[in-house]
Amino acid sequence: MTADAIPLLELRGITKRFPGVLALDDVSLTLHAGEVHMLMGENGAGKSTLMKVLCGAYTADAGQILADGQPVRVRHAADARALGVAVIFQEYSLVPHLSIAHNIFLGREPLNRLGLIDQARMHAQARAVLARLNLDLDTQREVQGLGVAQQQMVEIAKALSQNARVLVLDEPTAALSDRETQRLFEVIGELRRQGVAMVYISHRMDEVFSLGDRVTVLRDGKYVATLRAGDATPDELVTLMVGRKVDMSYHRGERPAPGECLLEVRGVSAVNGIRDVSLKVHAGEIVGLSGLVGSGRTEVARAIFGADKLTAGEVRFAGQPLRSSPTHARQLGLGLIPESRKQQGLALMRTVCDNLLLAGLKRLFPSNLYQPGRGHAEGRRRIAQLRIATPGPRTPVQSLSGGNQQKVVIGKWLVAGTRLFIFDEPTRGIDVGAKEEIFRQIDELVRQGCAVLMISSELGEVVRVCDRAYVMKERALAGELGRDQLTEANLLKLAMHHG
Amino acid sequence: MVETMNSVASGARARLGAASGAAWLLVGLCAVFSVLAPGFLSGANLVNVLLQATILLLLALPMTLIILTEGLDLSMGAVLSLCTVVLAVVQIDSGSIVLGLAAALAVAIAFGLFNGLLVAAFDLPPFVVTLGTLGAAQGLALVAAEGRTTMGVAEGLRWFWEGGWLGLPVPLWLAALTWAVIHVLLYHTRFGARVFALGGNREALRFGGITVKWSLLWVYALGGVCVGLASLLLTARLNGGHPTAAIGLEFDAIAAVAVGGTAFERGKGGLTGTVLGVLAVGVMRNGLNLMSMPSSVQVAAVGVVVIIALWIDAARGRA
Numbered sequence: 165m166t167a168d169a170i171p172l173l174e175l176r177g178i179t180k181r182f183p184g185v186l187a188l189d190d191v192s193l194t195l196h197a198g199e200v201h202m203l204m205g206e207n208g209a210g211k212s213t214l215m216k217v218l219c220g221a222y223t224a225d226a227g228q229i230l231a232d233g234q235p236v237r238v239r240h241a242a243d244a245r246a247l248g249v250a251v252i253f254q255e256y257s258l259v260p261h262l263s264i265a266h267n268i269f270l271g272r273e274p275l276n277r278l279g280l281i282d283q284a285r286m287h288a289q290a291r292a293v294l295a296r297l298n299l300d301l302d303t304q305r306e307v308q309g310l311g312v313a314q315q316q317m318v319e320i321a322k323a324l325s326q327n328a329r330v331l332v333l334d335e336p337t338a339a340l341s342d343r344e345t346q347r348l349f350e351v352i353g354e355l356r357r358q359g360v361a362m363v364y365i366s367h368r369m370d371e372v373f374s375l376g377d378r379v380t381v382l383r384d385g386k387y388v389a390t391l392r393a394g395d396a397t398p399d400e401l402v403t404l405m406v407g408r409k410v411d412m413s414y415h416r417g418e419r420p421a422p423g424e425c426l427l428e429v430r431g432v433s434a435v436n437g438i439r440d441v442s443l444k445v446h447a448g449e450i451v452g453l454s455g456l457v458g459s460g461r462t463e464v465a466r467a468i469f470g471a472d473k474l475t476a477g478e479v480r481f482a483g484q485p486l487r488s489s490p491t492h493a494r495q496l497g498l499g500l501i502p503e504s505r506k507q508q509g510l511a512l513m514r515t516v517c518d519n520l521l522l523a524g525l526k527r528l529f530p531s532n533l534y535q536p537g538r539g540h541a542e543g544r545r546r547i548a549q550l551r552i553a554t555p556g557p558r559t560p561v562q563s564l565s566g567g568n569q570q571k572v573v574i575g576k577w578l579v580a581g582t583r584l585f586i587f588d589e590p591t592r593g594i595d596v597g598a599k600e601e602i603f604r605q606i607d608e609l610v611r612q613g614c615a616v617l618m619i620s621s622e623l624g625e626v627v628r629v630c631d632r633a634y635v636m637k638e639r640a641l642a643g644e645l646g647r648d649q650l651t652e653a654n655l656l657k658l659a660m661h662h663g
Numbered sequence: 664m665v666e667t668m669n670s671v672a673s674g675a676r677a678r679l680g681a682a683s684g685a686a687w688l689l690v691g692l693c694a695v696f697s698v699l700a701p702g703f704l705s706g707a708n709l710v711n712v713l714l715q716a717t718i719l720l721l722l723a724l725p726m727t728l729i730i731l732t733e734g735l736d737l738s739m740g741a742v743l744s745l746c747t748v749v750l751a752v753v754q755i756d757s758g759s760i761v762l763g764l765a766a767a768l769a770v771a772i773a774f775g776l777f778n779g780l781l782v783a784a785f786d787l788p789p790f791v792v793t794l795g796t797l798g799a800a801q802g803l804a805l806v807a808a809e810g811r812t813t814m815g816v817a818e819g820l821r822w823f824w825e826g827g828w829l830g831l832p833v834p835l836w837l838a839a840l841t842w843a844v845i846h847v848l849l850y851h852t853r854f855g856a857r858v859f860a861l862g863g864n865r866e867a868l869r870f871g872g873i874t875v876k877w878s879l880l881w882v883y884a885l886g887g888v889c890v891g892l893a894s895l896l897l898t899a900r901l902n903g904g905h906p907t908a909a910i911g912l913e914f915d916a917i918a919a920v921a922v923g924g925t926a927f928e929r930g931k932g933g934l935t936g937t938v939l940g941v942l943a944v945g946v947m948r949n950g951l952n953l954m955s956m957p958s959s960v961q962v963a964a965v966g967v968v969v970i971i972a973l974w975i976d977a978a979r980g981r982a
Contacts, residue, residue, distance in 0.1 A: 259859055259864045260931070261863050261932075262863065266856050270868070271853065271868070280847065
């Protein structure tokens, strides 16, 4: 790649306006063959909008797109596809009840002479594409049953099968374990050698430096700068993204000694496949639950919460045995905050205040009569306590940023009287600034006497935030690490398969 | 994401599982009626069950595709009734069975296209659209028939219900042929893959650069074709046209699809289940008939069976 070579693709002065918002303001981006171009910026900086313009989902109000130096029109997804642009979005665009092969070739299935789908050829081609990714999956399998990492690989296979020249990866590692991430990086390396240009949207600093050739930073819909990855420093990038010097790190302060044992899991096996898991969480403690994706971490949480039935062992909360029922767990003060924000029981159209009170109505109003004054006071109190950035308590939750929606979820559980929080990947898909804020929230929760069990794929996060950590492997507990042994290397050693 | 809940049962197994639920229901119903309903197991009656099921199958097959796209067609029964009238009137006036069938098919396809156009191009909810066309078709049928049965169709028309070919009754041939065509459409064409994607993940189609609209339009149009074919059987069976002949048949069709394990979301389901579901509903109606149960009881019973089937489905989903 030389600086004066004609770029594979160039976006010039792209502007996109939505009612009331200038989403993109004169943004430019050049992509050369065989380059991994990191695209950074906080949530709302315009990264996704820019990519949607690139792939034809949105049409720009102003600006130009050039392919091989020639101006082109990208008005529909088909135009982008013809240019060889393929996008791997965070929300996978797969059809659950179609086979892997069908998904890879959706709309482009090889046909036989009768105009029917040539099943044999389609599956053979699908296997060939998957082989390029070192994947050995049964192409007849429905996508429905695949894990997140496998679904992503199917997405990438889909793009490869279209001979993509430009591949857009939107936070591809957000849901992957470290091992799967490594696998993805190998694939990216291979594609780079093949001359594919990649736009890689990421919130992870380490990825920028280990993967990227160049970095472009956006802020508030505006182009800020493009740097060679080798010339940039993390501090510099963060400054460019935020526009001011911020503390990148939440610093874990000294915490009071743990209190009573809130959660005790004794020899639990469950129908979801976990075997003989025992762990304890005390009040005032943040305990990590680490392990590779698919190692059974979420399953442990579901078993504790009573969402999946136990086959052996028992769960005690503050000394009381838990019946295998989410309702009972909730009543006793157990809160499960799942990975996907869409599933977190936020009524997105309703106001921040409504959402905060949703689970605590019985507690706040024992007489069953809703008192608007008291409700609002409680809402405002929690908004202040959790520093939720919202124009007001009556703002619909859907207009808040991801991080602030997450805080509303936490607030909702607090109002309901939750004392033990189980977080499942609390920072997935959340930008740097909001991440630190979430860590502070979690810290604040334990200072107030709550306990936290935090499931996380990011080892660094576990090390920074947790007091102790359990590591899962193959649906059983691989070990426990105390504060003084809690390092990324130790976590990884326990989580990895031997041999 | 969903790794926790769905990784255990692979999709293919789940689909078989849903269809096997309908199969068990069918076996159970047959067992119950062979004891309770006099003459249920006689050969003549079993052939009768199959014959009766053909019309329902002609509606339930396209209904499966429509429901896979997260749609619904409530107008099928009313349009079918209208078509029996159209077929009978045109046949009597022109003296030609072919013209009669052509007119009925044209009316049915027009309704299908109209439903599809409103759903696809204008993005209106299928429930409301087809509820509207239900009313329109019902009204037209009453006007066209002047409120009564249109009798006196050609003798030759009865062959389509009573006749046989290679030892099998004609309606069974027609039903089997329709099944085969729709099976190929759903599982061996791009159109079929789009049907699953329309319910499973429309974004997949949008980013794939495929126009969603036209596939949806054809799904409803296919419903029209099948309703037209069904009107041939029904007119032959009634020996005339009747403006309320098939009122409520869409209920049985939706019930059969639901019993067959096709879900109302996420593009889950398939044709095998629907065939079994049609047989289950058919057996149910036939058995209750033999037990001299009034049709009001039959409707309620079908409703109960649907709820039981959905409940079993939900229970399987949780496990």
